[in-house]
Amino acid sequence: MIRFLDAGESHGRCLTAIIEGIPAGLKIDKDLINKNLLLRQSGYGRGARQKIESDKVEFLSGVRFGETIGSPITISIKNRDFENWLDIMSPNAQKTNKKSISVPRPGHADLAGYIKYDREDMRDVLERSSARETAIRVAVGSICENVLAQIGVDIISFVKSIGNISIDSVDYNDKQLTKKIESSSVFCPDEKISDKMIAEIEEAKLKNDSIGGVIEACAMGVMPGLGSYSQWDRKLDARIAYAVMSIQAIKAVEIGNGIKNAYNLGSSVHDEILFQKGYIRKTNNAGGIEGGMSNGENIVVRAYMKPIPTLKKGLNSIDVKTKLPHISHFERSDVCAVPAASIVAKSIIAYELLNAYMEKFGSDTLNELKKRVYEYKIYLKNK
Numbered sequence: 001m002i003r004f005l006d007a008g009e010s011h012g013r014c015l016t017a018i019i020e021g022i023p024a025g026l027k028i029d030k031d032l033i034n035k036n037l038l039l040r041q042s043g044y045g046r047g048a049r050q051k052i053e054s055d056k057v058e059f060l061s062g063v064r065f066g067e068t069i070g071s072p073i074t075i076s077i078k079n080r081d082f083e084n085w086l087d088i089m090s091p092n093a094q095k096t097n098k099k100s101i102s103v104p105r106p107g108h109a110d111l112a113g114y115i116k117y118d119r120e121d122m123r124d125v126l127e128r129s130s131a132r133e134t135a136i137r138v139a140v141g142s143i144c145e146n147v148l149a150q151i152g153v154d155i156i157s158f159v160k161s162i163g164n165i166s167i168d169s170v171d172y173n174d175k176q177l178t179k180k181i182e183s184s185s186v187f188c189p190d191e192k193i194s195d196k197m198i199a200e201i202e203e204a205k206l207k208n209d210s211i212g213g214v215i216e217a218c219a220m221g222v223m224p225g226l227g228s229y230s231q232w233d234r235k236l237d238a239r240i241a242y243a244v245m246s247i248q249a250i251k252a253v254e255i256g257n258g259i260k261n262a263y264n265l266g267s268s269v270h271d272e273i274l275f276q277k278g279y280i281r282k283t284n285n286a287g288g289i290e291g292g293m294s295n296g297e298n299i300v301v302r303a304y305m306k307p308i309p310t311l312k313k314g315l316n317s318i319d320v321k322t323k324l325p326h327i328s329h330f331e332r333s334d335v336c337a338v339p340a341a342s343i344v345a346k347s348i349i350a351y352e353l354l355n356a357y358m359e360k361f362g363s364d365t366l367n368e369l370k371k372r373v374y375e376y377k378i379y380l381k382n383k
């Protein structure tokens with residue numbers, strides 16, 4: 001089993017994670033991790049903070065000569081902005097009211113967190129609830145992606161819609177797909193629709209507002225039989241939904257055509273079974289998961305992101321110090337974080353899938369894992 005914990009405040013010294021269970025013998029692909037970190041930072045609609053940060057992963061333990069050795073891996077990403085926040089965010093700084101916050105943003109963790117942890121200053125809440133934390137999750141997920149690539153699993157993610165602008169469907173077999181996604185500044189593979197999405201973000205920005213959207217991710221090459229129907233918490237769809245929902249501002253998760261399927265008859269929803277060198281499906285409305293298990297088809301996940309709650313124009317709220325009405329707090333923010341979240345979604349799905357692989361093929365080394373997956377492939381041919 002793989003597990004990790006991460007720590008770090010948005011304007012603190014750094015973000016850190018300790019990851020356990022990554023098989024030994026993996027050559028760490030640092031370029032892949034740093035590329036994903038850069039992509040997460042660079043989607044259209046980001047704010048001024050991203051001009052300060054230049055996220056790069058640093059390995060502190062668990063890796064020797066560029067290879068995992070089976071012990072816990074500690075990774076870290078510096079917050080370059082920390083230099084500007086030393087007197088506010090240093091663990092040993094003198095108590096100050098500078099940058100303290102008493103007007104919660106509707107839609108943010110501010111108010112509930114302030115009450116829950118009995119804080120005087122909402123900065124204590126927003127520093128950790130901030131989506132800055134997703135940088136370290138992308139690094140963790142990229143290590144998992146690194147392992148999955150070795151056993152034939154490839155995950156792509158893209159932006160399906162921003163506001164009311166949407167791309168209908170995408171050809172996952174298109175060899176140029178990743179290139180098309182990465183060359184769009186909103187990570188949408190269609191150039192014309194990307195331009196419309198950018199215009200949509202610009203319009204929200206002009207209105208001093210924020211805007212959300214939909215992300216789609218697809219995992220290809222996943223073996224059938226990951227996850228299990230036998231207990232509620234082993235179901236692969238449930239675990240993926242949990243992980244994706246944990247990304248800041250994601251408010252709904254769909255597997256395959258989950259939403260549309262609810263409105264149609266069973267005969268038009270369920271994917272008929274064929275046999276061609278193994279079992280395949282005529283369609284993939286189930287999104288590659290049936291009965292909580294992968295069925296060998298592409299795993300398709302959609303994540304619905306609300307507009308982020310930090311609005312330049314603010315919203316009606318209350319100053320908790322005076323209990324009087326006040327417009328909500330604004331410092332600086334992103335207008336749209338959907339492209340960034342698409343990279344986070346890919347990473348967290350990679351983590352969940354690798355965990356499901358490790359559960360089924362439980363291996364201490366990468367070679368063991370590869371061997372077991374290979375043997376399973378032979379088993380599948382004769383089943």
Ligand code: EPS
Pocket residue numbers: 010047048049050053126129130131132133134135310331332333334
């Ligand atoms: C965030 C507010 C902004 C975002 C931040 C998430 O940061 P700041 O308040 O420093 O301008 O840029 O996201 C990141 C820093 C990041 O790297 O993703 C928030 O309040 O959630």
